[in-house]
Amino acid sequence: MKYWRTYGILLYFLVHGPCLSTLQAQSKPSNNKLLFYLDNEKEQWLKISAYAQIWARNTQNNPGSTINDRPASTTTDLSIRRFRLGVSTSHWPETTFFFQLGVNNLNYLSSRGTSVDLLDAYVEHKLSNYIAVGGGKSAWNGLSRYTSPSSSKMIAYDISFIALPTLNGTDDLTRKLSVYAKGKVGKLDYRLVLAKPLAIQSTTTAAEPVEGLASFTSNKPNVQYSSYIKYEFLDAESNASPFLSGSYLGKKRVLNLGIGYTLQPNALWSLRSNENQFHDLKLFAADVYLDLPLKFNPEMVIMAYLGYFNYDFGPGYIRQIGANNPVNGLLSTEETYSAKGNSYPVLGTGEALWGQLGYLFPSMGKEDNKGRLQPYISAQYSDFDAIPSRILQYDFGMNWYFNGHLSKLSINAQNRPVYSNSAEGILKDGRKWMFVMQYQFRID
Numbered sequence: 001m002k003y004w005r006t007y008g009i010l011l012y013f014l015v016h017g018p019c020l021s022t023l024q025a026q027s028k029p030s031n032n033k034l035l036f037y038l039d040n041e042k043e044q045w046l047k048i049s050a051y052a053q054i055w056a057r058n059t060q061n062n063p064g065s066t067i068n069d070r071p072a073s074t075t076t077d078l079s080i081r082r083f084r085l086g087v088s089t090s091h092w093p094e095t096t097f098f099f100q101l102g103v104n105n106l107n108y109l110s111s112r113g114t115s116v117d118l119l120d121a122y123v124e125h126k127l128s129n130y131i132a133v134g135g136g137k138s139a140w141n142g143l144s145r146y147t148s149p150s151s152s153k154m155i156a157y158d159i160s161f162i163a164l165p166t167l168n169g170t171d172d173l174t175r176k177l178s179v180y181a182k183g184k185v186g187k188l189d190y191r192l193v194l195a196k197p198l199a200i201q202s203t204t205t206a207a208e209p210v211e212g213l214a215s216f217t218s219n220k221p222n223v224q225y226s227s228y229i230k231y232e233f234l235d236a237e238s239n240a241s242p243f244l245s246g247s248y249l250g251k252k253r254v255l256n257l258g259i260g261y262t263l264q265p266n267a268l269w270s271l272r273s274n275e276n277q278f279h280d281l282k283l284f285a286a287d288v289y290l291d292l293p294l295k296f297n298p299e300m301v302i303m304a305y306l307g308y309f310n311y312d313f314g315p316g317y318i319r320q321i322g323a324n325n326p327v328n329g330l331l332s333t334e335e336t337y338s339a340k341g342n343s344y345p346v347l348g349t350g351e352a353l354w355g356q357l358g359y360l361f362p363s364m365g366k367e368d369n370k371g372r373l374q375p376y377i378s379a380q381y382s383d384f385d386a387i388p389s390r391i392l393q394y395d396f397g398m399n400w401y402f403n404g405h406l407s408k409l410s411i412n413a414q415n416r417p418v419y420s421n422s423a424e425g426i427l428k429d430g431r432k433w434m435f436v437m438q439y440q441f442r443i444d
Contacts, residue, residue, distance in 0.1 A: 034444060038091070046089040051152045051442035053081040059326045060432040062338040062418055066329035067109075075326040075341075079107035081158070081438065082151060086120070094126040098138075098241075104173060105324040119175055128183075135179040137172075140242040142193050142226030143260040144285035144307055148174065154246035155303050155358040156378045156395055157410040157438050161321050161346045162309055162354045165262070165283055169205040169216055169319075170197035176224070182239055189239055189256075190229045197221040197264065205319070209269045213386075214279050214314025214349070217269040224267075224281070230258035234292075247291060249360060249372075249404055250301040254291040261285070268314040279314030299362035303376075306355040311348065318386045319347040337419040337426055342434050344416040345391055348384030355379055358399075374399040387426050391417055410438040 038044035058076045065072050086100035100120040122136025134140070141147040146163040161167060164174055178195035200206045200216045207215040233255040237244065248254065267281035287307035294300045322343030330340040338344065358376035363369050379394040397412035413435050420429040 043093065044089075044091050046087065047444075048085075048087055049442075049444045050083075050085045051440060052083045053152070053438055053440045055079045055081045055324065056437045057324075057326065057435065059342050059434045061327055061341050062330075062343060062432060063420075063429070064331040064333065064336050065327040065340045066331055067327050069329060071331070072327050077108055077326050079105065079324055081105065081324055083116070084119075084152075085116075096124045096240075098122060098124070102173070107324060107326065109326075109328050117172070119173055130185055131181055131183040133179070133181050137175050137177050138180070138242060139174050140178060140180040140182070140191060140193050141174060141176070141195075141262075142191060142228040143262045143283055144228060144309070145230070145244050145256070145258055145287050145289055145305070146246075146307070147228070147260070147285075148242040148244060150243035150245045152440060152442050153243075153405050155305070155356045155374075155376050155399075156246075157397055157399075157412040157436055158323060160354050160378065160380060161323075162352050162380055162382070163285070163307065165311060165313075165347055166197065166216075166281075167321070169203055170200060170221060170224075170267075172198060184236065184239065187232050187236075188229060189232055189237065191227065191239075191242075193224075193226040195224045195226065197224050197267070209271045209276055211271040211274070213316040214268040214270045215317070216267060217278065219266075219269075222265045222267065224262060224264040226260070226262040228258060228260035230256045230289075232256050245291075246305070246356070247301075247303050247358065247360070247374075247405075249401065250293040250298055252291060253293065254289065256289045257287075258289070259286045268317065270315055280312070282312040284310045297362065299360075299372075301360040303358040303360070304356065306353070309352045309354070311350065311352070313347075313349045315349070316386045317347075317349045318345050318384060320344060321346045335420050335422070337421045338429075342414075342416070342432070344393060345382070345384060345387060345419070346380075346393075348382070348386055350382065350384035350386075352380060352382040352384075354381075360401075371400055371402045374401065387419065389426075389428055393417065405440070406442045406444070408440050410436075410440070412436045412438070 034048045036046045056078050061072055082104050084102040088098040090096045101116050102119045103116050120138050122134050122138040124134030126132040139148045144163045149159045151159050176195040178193050180193045182191040201218050234253040262283040264281040266278040268279040270277050290304045292302055320339040320343040322341045325341040327341040356378040358374050360374040363372050375398050377396045382391040393416045395412055395414045400409040417428050418430045419426050
C-alpha cells in the first residue's frame with residue numbers, strides 16, 4: 001500500500017499528459033519573453049533560463065545495499081534530479097557574463113535545507129569572428145561532445161558518465177576554474193581549455209594511495225589541458241554556451257565529427273613496493289553526431305551518436321557511479337564488489353564505446369497537437385583493465401514532447417551488470433534494472 005501514492009502520481013501524468021500538451025499548444029511560450037533589452041539599440045540585454053527534472057523511480061538495488069543500516073533490495077522514490085536557474089547578460093560590446101545556480105539529486109535521503117550551488121560564473125569577450133576568450137568557473141571542457149552536455153536537451157532521459165571522467169572528483173558537476181578560447185574557422189569548431197582542477201580532499205572519491213591501484217592524489221593539483229575540435233559537415237551549431245545539445249528536434253541538419261583530449265600531469269597516485277608512484281591523467285575521445293530530418297517528411301528526425309573513449313587513469317583505476325543513488329549504505333563482505341544502490345563500473349583505465357539512437361515521429365492529433373513521441377536506445381560497452389569481462393550497460397525508453405524540450409515526459413528502463421569478488425577475481429553476478437519516469441519543465 002505504501003507505493004500507491006507514487007504509482008498514482010505516475011498514472012496522473014500519463015492520463016493528463018494530453019491535456020497539458022493541448023494547453024501548451026494553444027499558448028506556446030516564446031523564448032523572447034525572457035530576453036530583455038536594456039537599451040533602445042538592443043545592444044545590451046539580459047536573458048533568464050531555468051529548468052527542473054523530476055523523477056519517479058523504482059530501483060533494483062545491488063546486493064548488500066542498505067537504507068539507514070537496514071537491507072533494501074528494492075527502492076521506490078520521488079526526487080528532483082536537477083534544478084537550474086541561469087542568467088546571461090551583455091552590458092558592453094562583445095562581452096558576456098553568465099552565472100547559473102543549481103542543485104542535483106534532491107531525494108528523500110538529502111539533508112534538510114539543501115543549499116543551491118553556484119555552478120557557473122564566467123566572463124567571455126569576443127576578440128574577432130574566429131576567437132573568443134573567457135574565464136571563471138564554467139563547464140567549458142574539451143575531450144568530447146558530451147563532456148559539456150546540455151542535460152535538458154539529451155536524446156535519453158539522462159547524461160552518460162563515461163564522457164564525464166572527473167565528475168565531482170576534481171570538478172563540480174563538470175565545472176572547473178578555468179580560462180578558455182573558443183571559436184569557428186570555416187567548418188571547424190574548436191575549444192581550448194586550461195583548468196585548475198578542484199582539490200580532491202573534500203569529495204567522496206578521495207583516497208590514500210593503495211598498492212597497484214590508482215586514485216586521484218591529494219597533492220596540489222597541476223594544471224589540466226583539454227581540447228575538443230569538431231568538423232561541421234552540414235548546419236553549424238551555436239557555440240554561445242559550452243553545452244552541446246542531444247537533439248534539435250528537426251530544427252537543424254547536423255553531422256559532426258569530433259576529436260579531443262584531456263591531459264593532467266601527476267594527477268593520480270598509487271603504491272609500488274610501498275613507494276608512492278604518480279600517474280598522468282591521459283584521456284582521448286573521438287565521436288560522431290547526427291541529427292537529421294528525413295527528406296520525405298521533415299517532421300521525422302533520426303538522431304544518433306557514437307563515441308570512442310580511451311582512458312588512462314593509471315593502474316587498476318575503476319570508478320563506480322550510481323546516479324541520484326536511492327540508498328545510503330552497503331553491507332560489505334569479502335564477496336562484495338559492486339557499490340551501493342544503482343552503481344556500476346562506469347569509468348576506468350581502458351576503452352569504451354557509448355552510443356545513442358533516437359527516432360522522432362511527427363506531431364500527434366489532427367486538430368489538437370498531442371505532442372511528439374521519440375523512442376530511443378542507449379548503450380555503453382567497456383573494456384577496463386581492472387575487470388576481466390566486458391561491461392555492457394544499456395537503456396531504452398520513450399520521450400513524449402508536449403512542447404519540445406520546454407515540456408516533456410520521459411520513461412526509461414536501465415539494465416546494468418552486478419559484480420562480485422571470488423577466488424578467480426572479479427566476476428559478473430547477474431544484472432539489475434532501474435525504471436525512471438521523468439518530467440522536465442524548461443523556460444528560456
